[in-house]
Amino acid sequence: MIAVDDLQRPTGPRSDASPSTLHKLVTALEVCPEEGVGLATSLADLGRVVWGNAVVPSDAACVAHLHPPTLVASVVTELSIAAFNQSMDSWDQAPAATEVELHLMGWLAGLMGMSSNATGIMTSGGTASNVLGLTLARSWAAHGLGIDVLKSGLPAESTSWRILCSDQAHFSVQRGAAQLGLGRDAVIAVPSTTAGVMDLGALDRALDELTRSGLRAMALVATAGTTDLGAIDPLEEIGQRARRHNAWFHVDAAVAGAYLLSDTLVHQLSGIGDADSVTVDFHKLWWQPFNASALIVRDHEHFNLLRVKSNYLDRGDELEGMVNLVGRSLDTSRRFDAAKVFASLRAVGRRELGTMLEHLVSLAHYAGTRLSKNPRFEVVTPPTSVMCVFRAPGFDAQGLRAVQQGLLARGEMILGRTEIKGASALKFTFMNPLTTPGDVDRLISLIESEFERIVASS
Ligand SMILES: Cc1ncc(COP(=O)(O)O)c(C=O)c1O
Numbered sequence: 001m002i003a004v005d006d007l008q009r010p011t012g013p014r015s016d017a018s019p020s021t022l023h024k025l026v027t028a029l030e031v032c033p034e035e036g037v038g039l040a041t042s043l044a045d046l047g048r049v050v051w052g053n054a055v056v057p058s059d060a061a062c063v064a065h066l067h068p069p070t071l072v073a074s075v076v077t078e079l080s081i082a083a084f085n086q087s088m089d090s091w092d093q094a095p096a097a098t099e100v101e102l103h104l105m106g107w108l109a110g111l112m113g114m115s116s117n118a119t120g121i122m123t124s125g126g127t128a129s130n131v132l133g134l135t136l137a138r139s140w141a142a143h144g145l146g147i148d149v150l151k152s153g154l155p156a157e158s159t160s161w162r163i164l165c166s167d168q169a170h171f172s173v174q175r176g177a178a179q180l181g182l183g184r185d186a187v188i189a190v191p192s193t194t195a196g197v198m199d200l201g202a203l204d205r206a207l208d209e210l211t212r213s214g215l216r217a218m219a220l221v222a223t224a225g226t227t228d229l230g231a232i233d234p235l236e237e238i239g240q241r242a243r244r245h246n247a248w249f250h251v252d253a254a255v256a257g258a259y260l261l262s263d264t265l266v267h268q269l270s271g272i273g274d275a276d277s278v279t280v281d282f283h284k285l286w287w288q289p290f291n292a293s294a295l296i297v298r299d300h301e302h303f304n305l306l307r308v309k310s311n312y313l314d315r316g317d318e319l320e321g322m323v324n325l326v327g328r329s330l331d332t333s334r335r336f337d338a339a340k341v342f343a344s345l346r347a348v349g350r351r352e353l354g355t356m357l358e359h360l361v362s363l364a365h366y367a368g369t370r371l372s373k374n375p376r377f378e379v380v381t382p383p384t385s386v387m388c389v390f391r392a393p394g395f396d397a398q399g400l401r402a403v404q405q406g407l408l409a410r411g412e413m414i415l416g417r418t419e420i421k422g423a424s425a426l427k428f429t430f431m432n433p434l435t436t437p438g439d440v441d442r443l444i445s446l447i448e449s450e451f452e453r454i455v456a457s458s
Contacts, residue, residue: 013059015052016411025049055414058432060439061446064416066227066255066284068431073344074288081339088122088334089326090313098323101338108280109296111260113273119303120296121328122337126254127172129279129295130221132330134163134176136277136297137219137248139305144246150308154181162210164188165221166198166233170252173221182218195381196231196420198222198238207245217247224269225255228418228427230364230385232256236271251275254293256385258285262354265361276302282341285357285386285431292337303328356433360386363430366437367444376448380420388428389420392451397424403450413446 017025029045037045056062058069086094088101105120112118123129138161142149145157161182165173167189174184188210191202203220210217220242222233235251242249251272257280259265272278275298282292297303307327309316314324326332345353364383371377371390380389392400400417404426407413416427428443 012056012411013062013414014055014408014411016409017053018409022053025053058434060432060435061413061443062432063428063430063443064414065429066281066431067429068284068287069434070289071287071344071348073347074340077340077343078289081336084336086336088336088338089329089332090324091318091322094325094336095322097336097339098325100342101325101336102323104338104342105294105296108260108294109298112269112275112278112296114296114298117300118296118298119300119328120294121303121325122334123293123295123329124291124331125283125293126170126252126279126281127175128330129254129281129293130170130172130250130252131176131179132295133248133250133252133277133279134173134180134219134221135330136302136305137163137250138180138182140248140276140302141216141218143305150306157216158182160215161218162186162188162215163219163221164190164203164206164217164247165252166190166192166196166223166226168192168196168198168226168229168231169221169223170227170254173252186218192231195384196226196229198233200234200237203238203241207241217242217245219248219250220245221250221252222275224251224253224257224259224272225385227255228387228389228420228425229381230255230383230387232268232384234271235269236274239271239274242276248277249275251278254279254281255284257281258353258357261286261350262357264358265354273298282337285360286341286345286353287356287431287433288337288341288344291335292341306330357386359433360430360435363435363437363440364388364428367428367430367440370440370444374444374448376451377444380425386430387416388430389416389418389425390427391423391425395451399451399454400424400426402454403447406450406453407446413443415447 026049057067086097088094091098101122109118123132139149141161142155145155147155163177163186174187177186178184188206190206191199193199207217220238222235222238224232239249259269278296280294282288283290314326364386367388368379368383372379376392377390378393404415404417407415416429418425418427
């Protein structure tokens with residue numbers, strides 16, 4: 001209770017504690033005292049030292065990252081997830097829980113327009129889901145050559161395999177290529193338009209170039225909701241090219257996968273149901289606590305490319321219907337994160353969730369309009385999602401850094417800072433559906449004052 005009280009106390013997005021103060025406060029607490037301090041003291045210390053100095057994602061001034069405030073229904077369910085401690089690797093550790101995860105995955109695939117052949121698996125995050133999608137792509141490419149890559153390792157042909165994504169794709173695509181032994185050089189970053197979507201002409205040129213050079217497109221990765229601009233690549237067109245080139249089609253919908261909840265936004269995902277695999281992050285615009293992501297796979301048979309039998313977990317001789325999800329995951333023991341998603345989606349309902357999301361998009365539009373009317377600022381590209389990326393003419397990367405770091409150090413605002421096509425920019429990412437246009441005006445004024453402070457002190 002003390003820890004919960006402290007959670008409610010912060011008045012801004014974070015305290016102004018410096019890294020060295022935090023280091024002293026935390027390291028003053030013994031990790032595992034010889035005699036325990038008792039639950040009340042342990043929680044009180046946690047409240048005072050950690051929660052009292054935490055970032056508060058529900059604060060209107062917490063606008064840097066895809067870091068959401070969480071639904072109460074999910075937070076409450078977290079307690080029962082821990083208390084029942086089901087482990088999702090085998091049916092004999094999670095019988096009803098396995099059904100819940102499969103039900104949730106089937107529902108999500110259905111929203112994308114996939115058939116009952118589709119299924120999925122919960123993972124720890126968008127990075128893990130993207131890596132898993134690319135792992136399946138690699139196994140599938142090798143399988144087409146009659147090779148089991150998990151058994152024999154990479155075939156000689158793999159040196160010619162390439163993964164194509166836009167230059168705005170998340171870095172986890174590169175990380176996947178590195179982990180899979182293909183190397184980051186196997187990723188071809190196709191130029192994007194000023195709106196941040198993959199340029200189809202550039203994609204066609206890159207594919208032609210591959211063919212001419214005797215290389216193979218192993219996977220085409222489209223992003224539905226880029227990290228900075230929220231841009232959605234043309235999914236249908238990229239999917240068609242993937243089929244034509246016999247490439248795996250993966251969609252990273254970590255961000256815009258939530259558009260499936262909205263009647264007015266969902267059309268932007270047209271073509272997503274043709275993907276071989278899709279990443280959806282519940283711990284972004286579905287307001288779930290970390291960790292909660294899913295990899296949806298259009299044909300459940302593809303999971304067989306991943307399965308490694310084990311004598312103690314997944315023997316293959318279980319009774320009819322006893323599914324061991326370990327064969328579909330890169331993890332073994334795994335949390336029952338599907339429970340909090342399931343319980344909270346049921347509690348709140350699609351209509352309300354869709355409305356919350358639409359409100360966030362409208363806030364980004366509002367911010368874009370306000371900033372573009374203010375001579376101090378310039379909007380990089382008109383917002384289409386929950387982000388608004390902007391610059392301040394006359395201020396270089398160091399100037400933007402000073403503004404963002406100053407606001408962060410004093411605990412006044414957690415503002416985003418990124419680079420778009422090599423040039424620094426500031427970024428709002430609206431995640432809290434309770435934020436109002438009035439809050440946005442206040443944030444803009446705060447940033448303006450910070451710029452004035454810098455000008456005055458220089
Ligand atoms: C488009 C996109 N894909 C993947 C990820 C990685 O997600 P996670 O942080 O859950 O690993 C992110 C993170 O912001 C993202 O924006």
